[in-house]
Amino acid sequence: MTSTPRAPGRPKDPAIDEELLRTTQDLLIEDGFERLTMDAVARRCGASKATIYRRWTSKTALVVAAAAALFTAPDVPDTGDxxxxxxxxxxxxxxxxxxxxxxxxxxxxxxxxxxxxxxxxxxxxxxxxxxxxxxxxxxxxxxxxxxxxxxxxxxxxxxxxxxxxxxxxxxxxxxxxxxxxxxxxxxxxxxxxxxx
Known part of the structure; x- marks a missing residue:
């Protein structure tokens, strides 16, 4: 029986992901996209920038993920009308x-x-x-x-x-x-x- 090798480093913690996304949402509301920085997100969360970049490769990717976390499109309606x-x-x-x-x-x-x-x-x-x-x-x-x-x-x-x-x-x-x-x-x- 073969086992799938684990990626190097610690496994990602979903609670950290949620905190980073929530903080990004807060900063978008407070400062807007242009003034939001990875440094500011890291500082407010008490995380390192490396922690963020391991999850999202850019500010744009982080911001889109943060916004997408708030929206889930429903199933296609089919009422018959x-x-x-x-x-x-x-x-x-x-x-x-x-x-x-x-x-x-x-x-x-x-x-x-x-x-x-x-x-x-x-x-x-x-x-x-x-x-x-x-x-x-x-x-x-x-x-x-x-x-x-x-x-x-x-x-x-x-x-x-x-x-x-x-x-x-x-x-x-x-x-x-x-x-x-x-x-x-x-x-x-x-x-x-x-x-x-």
């Missing part, structure tokens, strides 16, 4: 508290001027949420509810773009009224011409 499914997709953007929105706003604001952060945050934070709309619309086409001519990719970007503007540009949280207005006044009217 297109409107309800679209509303459920939108509700995935509602945050339980202001902390999540403040961290996300900090990351989104900085990503406008940092291509690496923009790409990494889009992959980790944006794509799992916008894909909800893609999957719901694609399923509606597959079920014959919508015509195959519908521009799924374009329409799937509508709500994420509105949410981005609300959070990053206005510093506000997405609320239920935003979701209902977007679905009822923008998405469903746009989809109406493609309804079978």
């Amino acid at each position: 297109l409107r309800e499914d679209l509303l459920a997709c939108g509700r995935a953007y509602i945050t339980a508290d202001g902390r999540n929105a403040k961290v996300l706003a900090s990351v989104l604001a900085a990503s406008r001027h940092d291509a690496e952060l923009r790409d990494a945050s889009q992959e980790a934070l944006g794509a799992p949420y916008s894909s909800l709309f893609v999957q719901v619309l694609s399923r509606a086409v597959a079920r014959g509810v919508l015509s195959p001519e519908v521009d799924i990719d374009l329409l799937a970007e509508v709500f994420p773009a509105i949410a981005y503007h609300r959070i990053a540009a206005e510093g506000l949280q997405v609320v239920e009224a935003d979701i209902i207005r977007t679905v009822d006044s923008v998405l469903l009217p746009a989809l109406h011409t493609f309804t079978r």
